[in-house]
Amino acid sequence: MLRYVARHKLxxxxxxxxxxxxxxxxxxxxxxxxxxxxxxxxxxxxxxxKAHLEARxxxxxxxxxxxxxxxGVGATTATVxxxxxxxxxxxxxxxxxxxxxxxxxxxxxxEVGSTNQRLDLETWLGEAGSIGxxxxxxxxxxxxxxxxxxLQVNAKSVSAKxxxxxxxxxxxxxxxxxxxxxxxxxxxxxxxxxxxxVQIQASEPGRAAALVEEIRRVVPADVSVAPxxxxxxxxxxxxxxxxxxxxxxxxxxxxxxxxxxxNTIYASVVRxxxxxxxxxxLGVTRSEIRWLFLGExxxxxxxxxxxxxxxGMALGRAMIGAVEKTISTLYLLxxxxxxxxxxxxxxxxxxxxxxxxxxGAWVPAAEASRVDPVGVLGLASHAETAPExxxxxxxxxxxxxxxxAVLCVFALRTGPPLLAFGGAFFVLAGFSFCAPPITLFVGRxxxxxxxxWHILRMAGDHLRRSLHRHAVTIAALATAVxxxxxxxxxxxxxxxxxxxxxxxxxxxDLFVAPASNESVGLDSIIPPEPIAWLKQRGAIxxxxxxxxxxxxxxxxxxxxxxxxxxxxxxxxxxxQFEGGDAEKRMERVFRGEAVAVTESLARRWHLRGGxxxxxxxxxxxxxxxxxxxxxxYSRDQGAVLMAESRFGQSWEDLGPQSLSVYLKPGAxxxxxxxxxxxxxxxRGEFVTYSNRALRSRIFQIFDETFAVTHVLRSIALIVxxxxxxxxxxxxxxxxxxxxxxxxxxxxxxxQIAGLFMTEAGLIGGxxxxxxxxxxxxxxxxxxxxxxxxxxxxxxxLHIPCAPIITTxxxxxAATIVAAWWPAWRGxxxxxxxxxxxx
Numbered sequence: 001m002l003r004y005v006a007r008h009k010l011x012x013x014x015x016x017x018x019x020x021x022x023x024x025x026x027x028x029x030x031x032x033x034x035x036x037x038x039x040x041x042x043x044x045x046x047x048x049x050k051a052h053l054e055a056r057x058x059x060x061x062x063x064x065x066x067x068x069x070x071x072g073v074g075a076t077t078a079t080v081x082x083x084x085x086x087x088x089x090x091x092x093x094x095x096x097x098x099x100x101x102x103x104x105x106x107x108x109x110x111e112v113g114s115t116n117q118r119l120d121l122e123t124w125l126g127e128a129g130s131i132g133x134x135x136x137x138x139x140x141x142x143x144x145x146x147x148x149x150x151l152q153v154n155a156k157s158v159s160a161k162x163x164x165x166x167x168x169x170x171x172x173x174x175x176x177x178x179x180x181x182x183x184x185x186x187x188x189x190x191x192x193x194x195x196x197x198v199q200i201q202a203s204e205p206g207r208a209a210a211l212v213e214e215i216r217r218v219v220p221a222d223v224s225v226a227p228x229x230x231x232x233x234x235x236x237x238x239x240x241x242x243x244x245x246x247x248x249x250x251x252x253x254x255x256x257x258x259x260x261x262x263n264t265i266y267a268s269v270v271r272x273x274x275x276x277x278x279x280x281x282l283g284v285t286r287s288e289i290r291w292l293f294l295g296e297x298x299x300x301x302x303x304x305x306x307x308x309x310x311x312g313m314a315l316g317r318a319m320i321g322a323v324e325k326t327i328s329t330l331y332l333l334x335x336x337x338x339x340x341x342x343x344x345x346x347x348x349x350x351x352x353x354x355x356x357x358x359x360g361a362w363v364p365a366a367e368a369s370r371v372d373p374v375g376v377l378g379l380a381s382h383a384e385t386a387p388e389x390x391x392x393x394x395x396x397x398x399x400x401x402x403x404x405a406v407l408c409v410f411a412l413r414t415g416p417p418l419l420a421f422g423g424a425f426f427v428l429a430g431f432s433f434c435a436p437p438i439t440l441f442v443g444r445x446x447x448x449x450x451x452x453w454h455i456l457r458m459a460g461d462h463l464r465r466s467l468h469r470h471a472v473t474i475a476a477l478a479t480a481v482x483x484x485x486x487x488x489x490x491x492x493x494x495x496x497x498x499x500x501x502x503x504x505x506x507x508x509d510l511f512v513a514p515a516s517n518e519s520v521g522l523d524s525i526i527p528p529e530p531i532a533w534l535k536q537r538g539a540i541x542x543x544x545x546x547x548x549x550x551x552x553x554x555x556x557x558x559x560x561x562x563x564x565x566x567x568x569x570x571x572x573x574x575x576q577f578e579g580g581d582a583e584k585r586m587e588r589v590f591r592g593e594a595v596a597v598t599e600s601l602a603r604r605w606h607l608r609g610g611x612x613x614x615x616x617x618x619x620x621x622x623x624x625x626x627x628x629x630x631x632x633y634s635r636d637q638g639a640v641l642m643a644e645s646r647f648g649q650s651w652e653d654l655g656p657q658s659l660s661v662y663l664k665p666g667a668x669x670x671x672x673x674x675x676x677x678x679x680x681x682x683r684g685e686f687v688t689y690s691n692r693a694l695r696s697r698i699f700q701i702f703d704e705t706f707a708v709t710h711v712l713r714s715i716a717l718i719v720x721x722x723x724x725x726x727x728x729x730x731x732x733x734x735x736x737x738x739x740x741x742x743x744x745x746x747x748x749x750x751q752i753a754g755l756f757m758t759e760a761g762l763i764g765g766x767x768x769x770x771x772x773x774x775x776x777x778x779x780x781x782x783x784x785x786x787x788x789x790x791x792x793x794x795x796x797l798h799i800p801c802a803p804i805i806t807t808x809x810x811x812x813a814a815t816i817v818a819a820w821w822p823a824w825r826g827x828x829x830x831x832x833x834x835x836x837x838x
Contacts, residue, residue: 098185601638
């Protein structure tokens with residue numbers, strides 16, 4: 001077996017690369033996902049790493065000593081946290097953590113100051129804006145101890161001075177962290193008298209869980225009390241659907257690689273039929289023959305796993321940026337600066353890689369074990385029996401598609417959402433079983449219409465005769481095409497649905513927000529002065545305010561965080577409600593009588609209009625009537641919409657985070673924007689968007705979100721095109737005698753090369769036909785099942801005709817190009833060598 005592999009190095013290399021690429025893509029996605037989770041966890045551990053519990057929320061100062069006095073509490077410390085941007089360093093930000101140096105020592109995993117540069121306590125406590133930054137940040141931005149930095153928070157600019165560098169006993173995980181004294185943090189971040197969290201160590205660590213209820217009696221009901229690690233768990237839960245979808249897409253490359261291994265091992269069986277017959281005649285058992293070829297596949301797999309693991313680490317580093325950007329845009333701010341590697345990830349990647357090659361090699365290996373020693377020299381016998389088996393392929397195809405439909409129905413109605421992946425897989429499998437009939441159809445139809453085109457007729461005949469191999473090659477390429485078509489349709493449908501939503505929802509003439517929110521999410525608030533100035537302008541008709549707040553909801557499965565969107569203004573007929581009556585529903589919301597919930601939240605928690613939603617407020621658990629369910633594509637975790645006046649009755653209202661400005665007829669939004677920025681944004685404190693600019697920004701974010709998806713589907717297609725190269729290379733090797741005979745009776749080298757390239761083109765055509773049909777079916781699953789099941793969105797199907805119509809053109813061209821080198825190599829095979837056995 002090893003000798004055979006050594007004699008066919010190119011085929012072995014292609015198999016190794018196909019396995020390696022599949023393993024690398026899977027491993028890269030796992031590395032990027034784990035690095036994101038670990039980065040967030042490291043941020044949690046930075047201050048609370050040694051705490052047993054944390055109370056988190058808007059906590060008044062006076063509650064800190066009361067928490068410390070709870071029986072069983074050993075030590076406490078408090079923090080104030082916020083995010084600031086640096087106008088002098090575009091793209092940079094700092095996660096400002098206010099700490100009390102004297103009480104936080106037992107909790108911190110870092111030190112402010114180092115052995116080389118001791119912290120000056122008088123400066124730290126006495127001068128406003130004295131901060132400590134990480135060494136990585138200091139080196140990247142070029143600031144040293146004694147240098148000043150301009151910080152921007154809540155649309156205000158403040159000056160900070162670097163007085164220390166942060167040394168960490170463990171990995172800080174995020175170089176954007178900066179430490180500051182607790183009191184100065186409250187002043188700079190605009191949170192006087194309020195704490196973000198109180199970290200708690202139990203005097204007896206084993207009784208920490210029992211302290212939760214005792215501490216909850218001291219703090220307001222809307223303050224969560226839990227182990228700090230629960231925040232990491234909630235983050236992983238929030239990102240679960242996003243990361244799971246990336247993982248599933250990464251496995252497609254391994255699926256296509258399985259087809260390629262099948263192709264190569266089957267070619268190996270055909271080439272060595274004489275040898276196999278001799279071995280069987282000498283007494284070698286069927287089991288030994290089977291393991292011979294499985295061993296050959298495992299050689300490919302082991303080498304591919306090693307190369308794929310190395311490539312996966314490199315690809316993972318490259319993909320971290322795209323994953324980080326998507327998570328920060330859609331979920332929460334995260335900075336992934338350290339690649340997190342886990343042996344378990346490598347073990348799973350290796351397991352999937354080996355499983356893929358064994359699955360691909362199993363059928364050809366079983367075929368080899370059934371070789372008949374008597375009829376082993378009848379090379380054409382195998383091809384002649386293959387068409388007779390097509391009925392079984394039909395049965396498997398129908399069974400797979402029926403199972404796919406069943407799984408999709410259960411995924412939507414009862415769950416779990418994971419069943420949607422099963423539906424997508426069996427759609428791909430069902431149509432893959434249709435590859436043999438498609439191959440036969442193309443092979444029979446082309447000769448019947450290609451009168452006078454002898455090369456085309458011969459290529460069609462060859463396609464039909466090599467059914468077993470071509471069917472698998474076509475299935476592999478069709479799977480990649482289906483992924484491309486399915487994702488293209490889904491993304492286009494999503495974009496069209498988003499377009500409709502934006503056109504109806506974004507109706508204001510001008511949108512205003514603090515500049516820091518553009519970089520780090522909705523963290524800063526707008527002071528009252530700019531709002532009052534806008535409302536007094538004669539050109540402005542009205543100003544609506546917007547704020548997001550994270551609160552806790554009481555559900556049947558426990559307490560879970562949920563976003564509450566507090567709005568003030570009036571209804572502008574810009575929302576789509578299930579069941580209609582948007583005007584009446586929003587009247588109830590603006591009067592403070594009820595709330596509205598997004599479609600994604602309603603599906604996730606099984607909510608509908610007329611029900612009550614229990615939320616934890618400062619007064620305890622309050623039930624909020626649900627006026628209706630509305631469409632929203634801005635976040636997949638869902639949100640609750642309520643009037644700002646109602647929000648202020650139950651929680652502390654810190655102020656709006658953005659404004660929607662409606663102008664009077666004839667007013668120029670650009671003039672209003674210019675006047676506003678000239679008065680309130682001399683140093684870039686605010687950003688403004690016109691209606692058109694905001695829509696453009698929304699679609700820019702949309703395109704960035706699907707950047708990773710484009711990369712993954714492109715890789716799957718590359719793997720499939722490699723399969724064409726592999727298939728034609730195998731054909732050239734198998735047809736040496738036939739090629740020699742054609743050359744001997746007068747065929748030119750160009751005709752021989754054209755024959756192979758035409759056959760490759762037919763493969764591309766058949767795969768395009770099957771792939772488009774499969775892709776449209778897959779698009780239905782992605783659009784109507786996967787999205788509602790995982791994200792709760794209703795996406796209306798829109799099929800982009802141009803990309804689908806042009807798919808066969810460039811797929812056929814790609815397969816012809818992939819076949820060019822092996823085709824010409826076969827054309828230059830010496831005639832004497834080829835026909836010496838004839």
